[in-house]
Amino acid sequence: KAGVTQTPRYLIKTRGQQVTLSCSPISGHRSVSWYQQTPGQGLQFLFEYFSETQRNKGNFPGRFSGRQFSNSRSEMNVSTLELGDSALYLCASSILRRSFTDTQYFGPGTRLTVL
Amino acid sequence: KNEVEQSPQNLTAQEGEFITINCSYSVGISALHWLQQHPGGGIVSLFMLSSGKKKHGRLIATINIQEKHSSLHITASHPRDSAVYICAAQNYGGSQGNLIFGKGTKLSVKP
Numbered sequence: 120k121a122g123v124t125q126t127p128r129y130l131i132k133t134r135g136q137q138v139t140l141s142c143s144p145i146s147g148h149r150s151v152s153w154y155q156q157t158p159g160q161g162l163q164f165l166f167e168y169f170s171e172t173q174r175n176k177g178n179f180p181g182r183f184s185g186r187q188f189s190n191s192r193s194e195m196n197v198s199t200l201e202l203g204d205s206a207l208y209l210c211a212s213s214i215l216r217r218s219f220t221d222t223q224y225f226g227p228g229t230r231l232t233v234l
Numbered sequence: 235k236n237e238v239e240q241s242p243q244n245l246t247a248q249e250g251e252f253i254t255i256n257c258s259y260s261v262g263i264s265a266l267h268w269l270q271q272h273p274g275g276g277i278v279s280l281f282m283l284s285s286g287k288k289k290h291g292r293l294i295a296t297i298n299i300q301e302k303h304s305s306l307h308i309t310a311s312h313p314r315d316s317a318v319y320i321c322a323a324q325n326y327g328g329s330q331g332n333l334i335f336g337k338g339t340k341l342s343v344k345p
Contacts, residue, residue, distance in 0.1 A: 211277075
């Protein structure tokens with residue numbers, strides 16, 4: 120079974136631009152979560168989607184948004200990029216047979232650099 | 235004070251040594267996760283536990299709910315164990331959105 124895939128793997132943008140990142144979960148997984156990882160803050164939760172609905176959102180500004188499609192693929196968008204948005208963006212999928220405590224499977228991440 | 239604290243931040247060991255990484259949390263949890271991140275960024279979920287102890291190969295994870303403390307042990311460490319180990323506390327209330335991460339422990343195992 121193929122793992123979680125993320126595209127693109129690397130991205131360079133300039134301040135003020137917007138960016139869209141894509142995540143394809145493991146086949147059969149219905150939950151997709153997004154995380155931001157920076158050297159200073161470590162891993163932080165962005166949002167979680169299940170069956171095309173946002174179940175939970177982390178403490179990030181409204182410039183960060185996401186969505187999930189009917190095939191469980193998910194995208195996240197960051198508008199008006201700032202230098203501080205430079206980070207590794209990870210997505211993770213899980214089956215979500217129960218309401219919580221399911222193992223997550225992480226993708227390789229998209230490394231975003233904002234110049 | 236961070237809700238999830240890990241120690242040590244950095245750890246260097248010789249091949250074959252027994253390694254312990256500690257994680258303390260201050261929130262009520264439904265589960266505690268241990269993750270491994272190799273250089274390059276890929277993260278692997280090692281353990282998810284809510285009580286007691288779990289073992290997978292040379293890795294052992296324990297949790298003491300009363301003391302709000304978890305440990306990850308690596309027996310007979312090997313250079314391929316070199317990675318960052320991250321613990322994450324999963325709050326009550328369901329969903330992965332309640333994961334609170336520690337800052338990670340960077341482990342380097344020398345041959």
